[in-house]
Amino acid sequence: MKSLMKIALAGMVGVALGGCHHAVQQASAPVAPPLAQQSKPWEQIPIPKLHDFKPHQPTRIELKNGIVLFLQEDHELPFVHGSVLIPGGSREEDPAKAGLVDLYGQTWRTSGTAKLNGDALDDLLEAKAAHIETAGDEDSTALSWDSLKADSDQVFSLAIDLLFHPKFSAEKLKLARQQEATGIIRRNDDEGEIAERESAKLVYGADSPYTRQPEFATIGRVTLDDLQAWHDRTLQGMLIVSVSGDFDPAAMEAKLRAAFESLPPAQPAPARHDAFPGPKPGLSFINKEDVNQSNIQIVGLGTERRNPDVPALAVMNEILGGGFASRLVQKVRTELGLAYEVGGGLGFAYDHPAEFRVVALTKSPTTVEAARASLSEIAGVTTRPFTDEELARAKDNLLNSFLFRYDTREKVLAESVRLEFYHYPPDYLETYTAALEQVTLADLDRVAKRYVHPDKLAILVVGKGDEIKPSLDELKLGPVQPIDITIPMPARPEPPNSRQQEPPEEKQ
Amino acid sequence: LKAPFLDAQKEAHKYVIPNQFTDVAERNGAEGLNAQTGLDETMFFWSMPENRLELWAWLESGRLADVVPREFYKERDVVIEERRMSTDSNPQGRLFEQFAATAYVAHNYGRSGIGWPSEVSQINATEAMEFHKKYYVGANIVVAVVGDVKASEALPVLEKYFSRIPAGPKPQEMTTVEPKQFAEKTVAIREETQPIYLEGYHRPDYRDPDAEVYDAIGDILSNGRASRLYRSLVRDQQIAAVAVGFGHYPGDKYPGLFVFGALPLPGHSVAEMRDAIHKEIDKLKAADVTDDELAMYKTRTRADLLRGLADNQGLANSLAEYQTRYGDWRELFLQLDKVDKVTKADIRRIANQVFIPGNRTEAWIETEAPAAEKPAKNDGGAQ
Numbered sequence: 001m002k003s004l005m006k007i008a009l010a011g012m013v014g015v016a017l018g019g020c021h022h023a024v025q026q027a028s029a030p031v032a033p034p035l036a037q038q039s040k041p042w043e044q045i046p047i048p049k050l051h052d053f054k055p056h057q058p059t060r061i062e063l064k065n066g067i068v069l070f071l072q073e074d075h076e077l078p079f080v081h082g083s084v085l086i087p088g089g090s091r092e093e094d095p096a097k098a099g100l101v102d103l104y105g106q107t108w109r110t111s112g113t114a115k116l117n118g119d120a121l122d123d124l125l126e127a128k129a130a131h132i133e134t135a136g137d138e139d140s141t142a143l144s145w146d147s148l149k150a151d152s153d154q155v156f157s158l159a160i161d162l163l164f165h166p167k168f169s170a171e172k173l174k175l176a177r178q179q180e181a182t183g184i185i186r187r188n189d190d191e192g193e194i195a196e197r198e199s200a201k202l203v204y205g206a207d208s209p210y211t212r213q214p215e216f217a218t219i220g221r222v223t224l225d226d227l228q229a230w231h232d233r234t235l236q237g238m239l240i241v242s243v244s245g246d247f248d249p250a251a252m253e254a255k256l257r258a259a260f261e262s263l264p265p266a267q268p269a270p271a272r273h274d275a276f277p278g279p280k281p282g283l284s285f286i287n288k289e290d291v292n293q294s295n296i297q298i299v300g301l302g303t304e305r306r307n308p309d310v311p312a313l314a315v316m317n318e319i320l321g322g323g324f325a326s327r328l329v330q331k332v333r334t335e336l337g338l339a340y341e342v343g344g345g346l347g348f349a350y351d352h353p354a355e356f357r358v359v360a361l362t363k364s365p366t367t368v369e370a371a372r373a374s375l376s377e378i379a380g381v382t383t384r385p386f387t388d389e390e391l392a393r394a395k396d397n398l399l400n401s402f403l404f405r406y407d408t409r410e411k412v413l414a415e416s417v418r419l420e421f422y423h424y425p426p427d428y429l430e431t432y433t434a435a436l437e438q439v440t441l442a443d444l445d446r447v448a449k450r451y452v453h454p455d456k457l458a459i460l461v462v463g464k465g466d467e468i469k470p471s472l473d474e475l476k477l478g479p480v481q482p483i484d485i486t487i488p489m490p491a492r493p494e495p496p497n498s499r500q501q502e503p504p505e506e507k508q
Numbered sequence: 509l510k511a512p513f514l515d516a517q518k519e520a521h522k523y524v525i526p527n528q529f530t531d532v533a534e535r536n537g538a539e540g541l542n543a544q545t546g547l548d549e550t551m552f553f554w555s556m557p558e559n560r561l562e563l564w565a566w567l568e569s570g571r572l573a574d575v576v577p578r579e580f581y582k583e584r585d586v587v588i589e590e591r592r593m594s595t596d597s598n599p600q601g602r603l604f605e606q607f608a609a610t611a612y613v614a615h616n617y618g619r620s621g622i623g624w625p626s627e628v629s630q631i632n633a634t635e636a637m638e639f640h641k642k643y644y645v646g647a648n649i650v651v652a653v654v655g656d657v658k659a660s661e662a663l664p665v666l667e668k669y670f671s672r673i674p675a676g677p678k679p680q681e682m683t684t685v686e687p688k689q690f691a692e693k694t695v696a697i698r699e700e701t702q703p704i705y706l707e708g709y710h711r712p713d714y715r716d717p718d719a720e721v722y723d724a725i726g727d728i729l730s731n732g733r734a735s736r737l738y739r740s741l742v743r744d745q746q747i748a749a750v751a752v753g754f755g756h757y758p759g760d761k762y763p764g765l766f767v768f769g770a771l772p773l774p775g776h777s778v779a780e781m782r783d784a785i786h787k788e789i790d791k792l793k794a795a796d797v798t799d800d801e802l803a804m805y806k807t808r809t810r811a812d813l814l815r816g817l818a819d820n821q822g823l824a825n826s827l828a829e830y831q832t833r834y835g836d837w838r839e840l841f842l843q844l845d846k847v848d849k850v851t852k853a854d855i856r857r858i859a860n861q862v863f864i865p866g867n868r869t870e871a872w873i874e875t876e877a878p879a880a881e882k883p884a885k886n887d888g889g890a891q
Binding site: 041042045046047048049050051076077078079110118119122123126127128129148174175178179181182185186189190191192289290291292293323324325329330333334335336337338339340341361362363393396397399400401402403404408410 | 526527530531532534535536537538539555557558559560562563566567579581582583585586587588589590592593596597598599699700701702731732733734742743746749771773774800803804807808810811812814815817818878
């Protein structure tokens with residue numbers, strides 16, 4: 001979970017702007033009149049050969065202690081960005097203290113260091129239009145910085161000080177806990193948020209490291225000592241340090257070596273042994289009174305990106321629910337006019353199975369019709385043969401836009417860091433695109449039958465029960481299971497931040 | 509009547525290759541293919557590999573010059589579905605729509621951006637085409653291309669295709685002027701949702717000589733953890749999770765609203781948000797902002813403009829927007845002169861002039877438990 005402050009702020013401003021600037025996924029309005037369609041005039045337009053484009057690879061330096069540095073020069077604009085990626089995230093936290101990594105990600109930065117507390121750091125950085133931020137994620141935490149070139153030495157020193165000498169503050173932990181509590185109490189306000197969260201629990205289980213959620217009780221148990229212990233432990237890991245922008249590479253390498261070379265040998269992350277049984281098939285329902293649209297989630301278990309079938313699955317996804325020409329969009333949106341948003345496919349994550357997920361949003365009375373149409377398209381990948389046309393289109397879609405994955409040096413660097421973090425070969429993108437080109441109809445047929453199991457999917461509908469007519473029983477997927485999403489409230493009525501476990505710290 | 513309509517629709521469908529425009533675009537590597545329809549303008553934007561510049565020009569100019577509203581009524585249903593998603597079924601969407609509708613009595617800024625249900629469901633293909641014909645003319649369109657292109661090579665291509673679009677006439681500007689507000693207004697939504705507080709004050713449009721003063725106020729009040737609203741409501745009083753004040757809603761081509769908003773922490777009320785925001789406004793009125801605050805705004809604005817240059821799509825959108833608004837894309841950079849000229853006295857003057865009760869519309873959501881006859885269902889409890 002990202003910091004609530006950022007989500008809500010973005011949400012608030014986003015809605016404000018969104019009111020007048022809603023993005024329109026546009027479909028229709030083709031150009032040529034119907035009879036001209038056979039002539040395909042666009043095919044007459046010359047497409048020159050794309051000039052040879054070699055993504056600019058960052059310099060990779062592996063220190064003796066196992067820490068890896070990436071340097072990506074980019075002198076277009078006078079900025080320097082940096083990041084330290086630290087293995088270990090919320091999936092590793094103690095379930096009794098769920099939310100710890102979120103709290104850590106916020107409190108680390110807002111607390112600051114012994115030399116300079118977080119508030120003073122805010123004043124100093126904001127005056128320079130610079131940033132140093134920390135964040136917690138599912139499998140990692142990170143410290144990042146960003147400034148104008150002129151301030152980059154000073155901002156780098158401050159970032160390194162925060163990396164190695166944080167001073168966690170009780171006051172700031174309390175603030176972070178308030179943010180977290182706000183996220184908990186507001187988590188059932190938005191239909192889409194409920195649908196995504198609860199359907200993920202159907203796939204992984206409610207107590208899985210990938211879906212368990214913070215509660216008032218669990219965030220109340222997190223102490224300053226927990227944050228310090230988490231920090232001390234994860235900083236011993238295989239850190240990946242990356243810097244991009246307008247700097248002198250020799251000088252930057254020297255600075256990074258000075259900061260990281262003397263650290264003890266980095267400890268590899270312990271292997272995980274998660275079980276992924278997949279969902280129990282069936283139909284679940286969550287009632288929400290203040291909506292007129294149902295959010296339909298059809299979910300199952302996906303796969304890991306390392307799986308050699310992933311290129312074929314990517315092509316299959318494109319055909320099932322990728323672009324506007326995909327089967328789901330053509331059927332549910334264009335032909336039936338039942339949904340603005342519909343799509344999905346079989347997901348693949350870098351180091352664990354992702355979800356199979358198809359989503360359709362439709363007005364309450366057409367819930368059954370839209371669910372049925374979506375299920376039929378999903379089952380269709382195992383029964384309705386893929387065509388040469390579908391295969392060619394999906395490959396074109398994927399391959400011709402692929403260069404937007406590495407069209408800036410910043411993106412190339414991010415990809416290198418990602419591959420390093422998950423231990424993928426550095427030429428992964430090249431071998432992946434080569435494999436995409438090789439996918440055949442037989443491959444599609446094989447992976448669809450192997451990975452898409454219509455009888456093993458779980459379906460969740462969030463919507464207004466008494467408007468859903470015909471009722472969900474019509475889907476004939478067994479008894480409809482209600483899901484209880486009541487938020488466990490703290491025993492005492494006060495906000496949880498009053499349950500301060502640390503002695504108040506003197507103000508700096 | 510419905511049956512013959514559906515038959516006609518079915519008949520028409522035989523001649524349609526659905527989504528062919530987007531299909532051609534996607535097969536040729538389109539990235540971020542999308543459009544924005546706002547109250548101020550519409551924008552159509554995407555990226556393509558550089559060797560497809562001419563194909564893009566053919567496609568984009570074609571849908572402006574030769575559009576045919578194929579399958580219009582199905583797409584209309586899809587837009588109504590979008591409304592259900594973004595407004596009807598979304599607490600913030602409902603609140604913001606009611607907020608603008610209440611703040612405006614005459615100007616179209618009070619109308620729902622996506623459209624009121626009875627209007628979206630009745631617009632017909634003829635009306636849509638009339639809108640297209642009136643506004644999508646050369647005199648009213650700006651095209652911007654950013655990327656690995658040479659102007660000397662790209663401009664002839666753009667001219668070749670986009671010159672097919674009828675030149676004009678340039679549509680008339682809207683003449684309705686929102687009358688001065690003198691009555692304080694409130695919108696109270698009582699529902700199961702958690703509380704949100706908003707208040708807005710009418711302000712002038714983007715051409716006003718004080719436009720940058722409003723930007724300065726928004727920045728000093730809510731940009732980052734050194735901002736006044738964060739420090740006051742979030743850090744020190746600990747009553748809000750988020751507190752912001754920002755520019756212009758629902759648009760800025762015509763006079764919009766300067767908006768303050770806050771999300772209360774559990775156990776705190778919208779009334780506390782309102783009082784705390786008003787105290788911060790009173791401070792702006794009673795004393796100048798500090799030199800450091802003003803300098804911070806100017807430094808950040810300059811740096812953010814530079815940062816924006818890194819993104820091709822964002823830069824193209826900005827260039828097109830500034831050319832449309834000011835008749836000169838250079839204004840994107842020239843505005844920094846106006847930013848530099850903002851003074852502490854300007855900020856105090858605007859705060860005193862604009863942030864007054866008679867010019868205010870407040871809107872909030874207060875949490876109300878579900879009605880008693882509906883015992884807690886599976887979604888009950890703390891929603």
